[in-house]
Amino acid sequence: MRLKFLIAFMATLLLAIVVPEEPASRFTQDQRIAAIVFSDACKISNYVCDSLTPPMVRRSASLGDGRARGAYWNGSTVIWLDEPVRGTQVWLTLFHETVHYIQYYNTVSTDGHDLLLRCIKEREAWTLTEQYIDVLHAPQTYRRSLEEWRRLYGCHDRRAPADKRLMHDANRRSK
Numbered sequence: 001m002r003l004k005f006l007i008a009f010m011a012t013l014l015l016a017i018v019v020p021e022e023p024a025s026r027f028t029q030d031q032r033i034a035a036i037v038f039s040d041a042c043k044i045s046n047y048v049c050d051s052l053t054p055p056m057v058r059r060s061a062s063l064g065d066g067r068a069r070g071a072y073w074n075g076s077t078v079i080w081l082d083e084p085v086r087g088t089q090v091w092l093t094l095f096h097e098t099v100h101y102i103q104y105y106n107t108v109s110t111d112g113h114d115l116l117l118r119c120i121k122e123r124e125a126w127t128l129t130e131q132y133i134d135v136l137h138a139p140q141t142y143r144r145s146l147e148e149w150r151r152l153y154g155c156h157d158r159r160a161p162a163d164k165r166l167m168h169d170a171n172r173r174s175k
Contacts, residue, residue, distance in 0.1 A: 030057040030081065034094055040135065041098040044128055047106045055079045055101050057094065072097040074104045088138050095132045099125040119155035 031054075038054035041047075055072070061083040063071060070093035071080045079097040081090065103121050126149045133142050150156050 026059070027057075030059070030090070030094075033057075033090060034079065034098070037091060037094045037098050040132065041095055041102055041128070044131055044135070045099060045102060045124075047102045049102060052102065052105055053077075055098060057081060059083050069093040070097040072100040072104075077101075088136065088142060091136060092129055092132065092138070092142055096125050096129045099128050115154070119153060122153045122155060123149070 034057045035054045038049070038052075042049035042052075055076075056078045057080075058078055059081050063080050063082045069082050069085050069089060072078075079094060079101060081093060085093055100121065103124070107121075126144065130143060133140075144152070
């Protein structure tokens with residue numbers, strides 16, 4: 001009896017070793033990473049995530065414009081990644097966009113038109129992503145300087161004329 005059990009056990013073990021498991025598709029890998037990143041983003045950001053589920057991840061060859069690696073549109077449950085994004089950059093891009101996903105469901109939507117609010121949300125996502133680089137123990141080369149961030153998102157200390165007009169309009173409405 002023990003011999004039959006031992007032979008069956010060894011045969012099963014050999015089959016498990018010899019027959020390699022099919023590698024997960026990129027879609028499956030992206031979803032797994034998104035679930036981990038979502039949990040991390042909720043912890044690091046301190047936003048309420050109880051009623052949220054991890055966003056779905058989709059890839060697009062047309063997303064990259066030389067600057068964008070990922071995108072999240074308010075009200076969606078999908079985060080888009082640029083097709084060529086790989087490795088650590090997937091984790092960091094998903095984290096950054098997941099912060100926007102969580103922000104949307106915890107705060108007022110900026111719908112892309114209010115530059116001041118957009119800059120505040122981008123700054124928070126940038127700051128949290130910088131913290132996530134440390135959590136991942138990622139190389140420092142993934143860091144963006146504050147100046148790079150300002151240039152990328154058009155968020156500067158001195159308000160551009162359009163920013164002044166937005167602030168003037170907002171002040172006038174609040175009176």
